[in-house]
Amino acid sequence: MTDSAYSWDALAQSISADALHFARDPDSPPLDDGESDLPDAGKREGNEARRFRQLTKEVIAKGLDAVGKPELALRMRNCCTKIYKHIHENGVRFTAHECGVPVCPDRERRDARRHAASVERRIMKLMAKHPGSQALMLTLTFGRAVPAHELKTAVGDLIRDFPKLMLTAAVKRAVLAWVRKVELARNPVSWLWIAHIHALLIVPAEYFWRERKFYIDQKKWAELWRKRRRLDYQPVVDVRVLRGVKAPMDAEGRKSLREAVKYDTKPSSLVIPRGGRPVMVGAGHKEPYDIGDGRGLQPHYHVPLRAVLDATKNRRILSMSQNLGADDDDVPELEFGEYPEDVEPEDARGPRDLGRFICTEVYVWRVRGLDADYFLVGRSFDEPQGRLAMPP
């Protein structure tokens, strides 16, 4: 792809022009020029990953503007523009207003964390009831790589066909429970998308017993998936045992389960780093896409962004079998339109282990020319009430 339309200078200019003049309150309109109330720079917060995510939001927001979704762009520009760093004796935690927009890197990161924790809890509970049960990772591809304009249909087909596979007699007999997640990955050279499903399957101890004939090998999985997908060729299917994931689960098993259910989304499909700066894929080149204007397939900018938004809209990207409690209230569903306050302990210890509260530092996101970072603007020594409370 070419990035001529997206040189860093132009990007930096637009970042400073835009980001400085948006209010910090997620629901309020942008401030006018010269009305910015950002105070003068203090100490840098200095977290490179956080800084990169924040820069990423600005390039995605520009993309959202370009595809006619300015309300989402505004929310994303207001995302985490102010963070509270609660410093305790033994560690720190952060709270911030998040935008909840689907392609936001902070939302994706948090969803992945929450999903992993929730799936882990449910699976451990189920496996404890079935001594000797084990976990498999099954990866099912759509069948072929598809151009962006076919991605929505491909994801729809995957979501439609996966339950059919789980209801196949041989699978029903062999699988106690499942969790499935849809993943999308774009090939940067061919521009084609691989839509696939990662499914975590819990199988009983008998699955591996030769005489019970429950066992399904890779070839059989591929054949079953081919039939459900009604393909005339064998789709790529991978299945492997998650070693150590069994009841009772030890620390190593939990770790490998956590890795498996984390399902990191592939942010590189939409944003890539260029010289340490995020660049929006598709901002500098056109691809055929039907934007619903009655003109059918036409070349457009920002097609990867359009395709991901369309393919995931109103669809359950994460789903699980009923016996894992799919209808429970605590299924992590961060709906569009929420402005949650995140808790992010900097290490694995929970807030309980952080020790005595010392102070809260307040940082604001600001951009000056080519430079952008979080800067310290104030401290509060009043302990916030409750785990999620914002300080005064």
Ligand SMILES: [Zn+2]
């Ligand atoms: Zn956000």
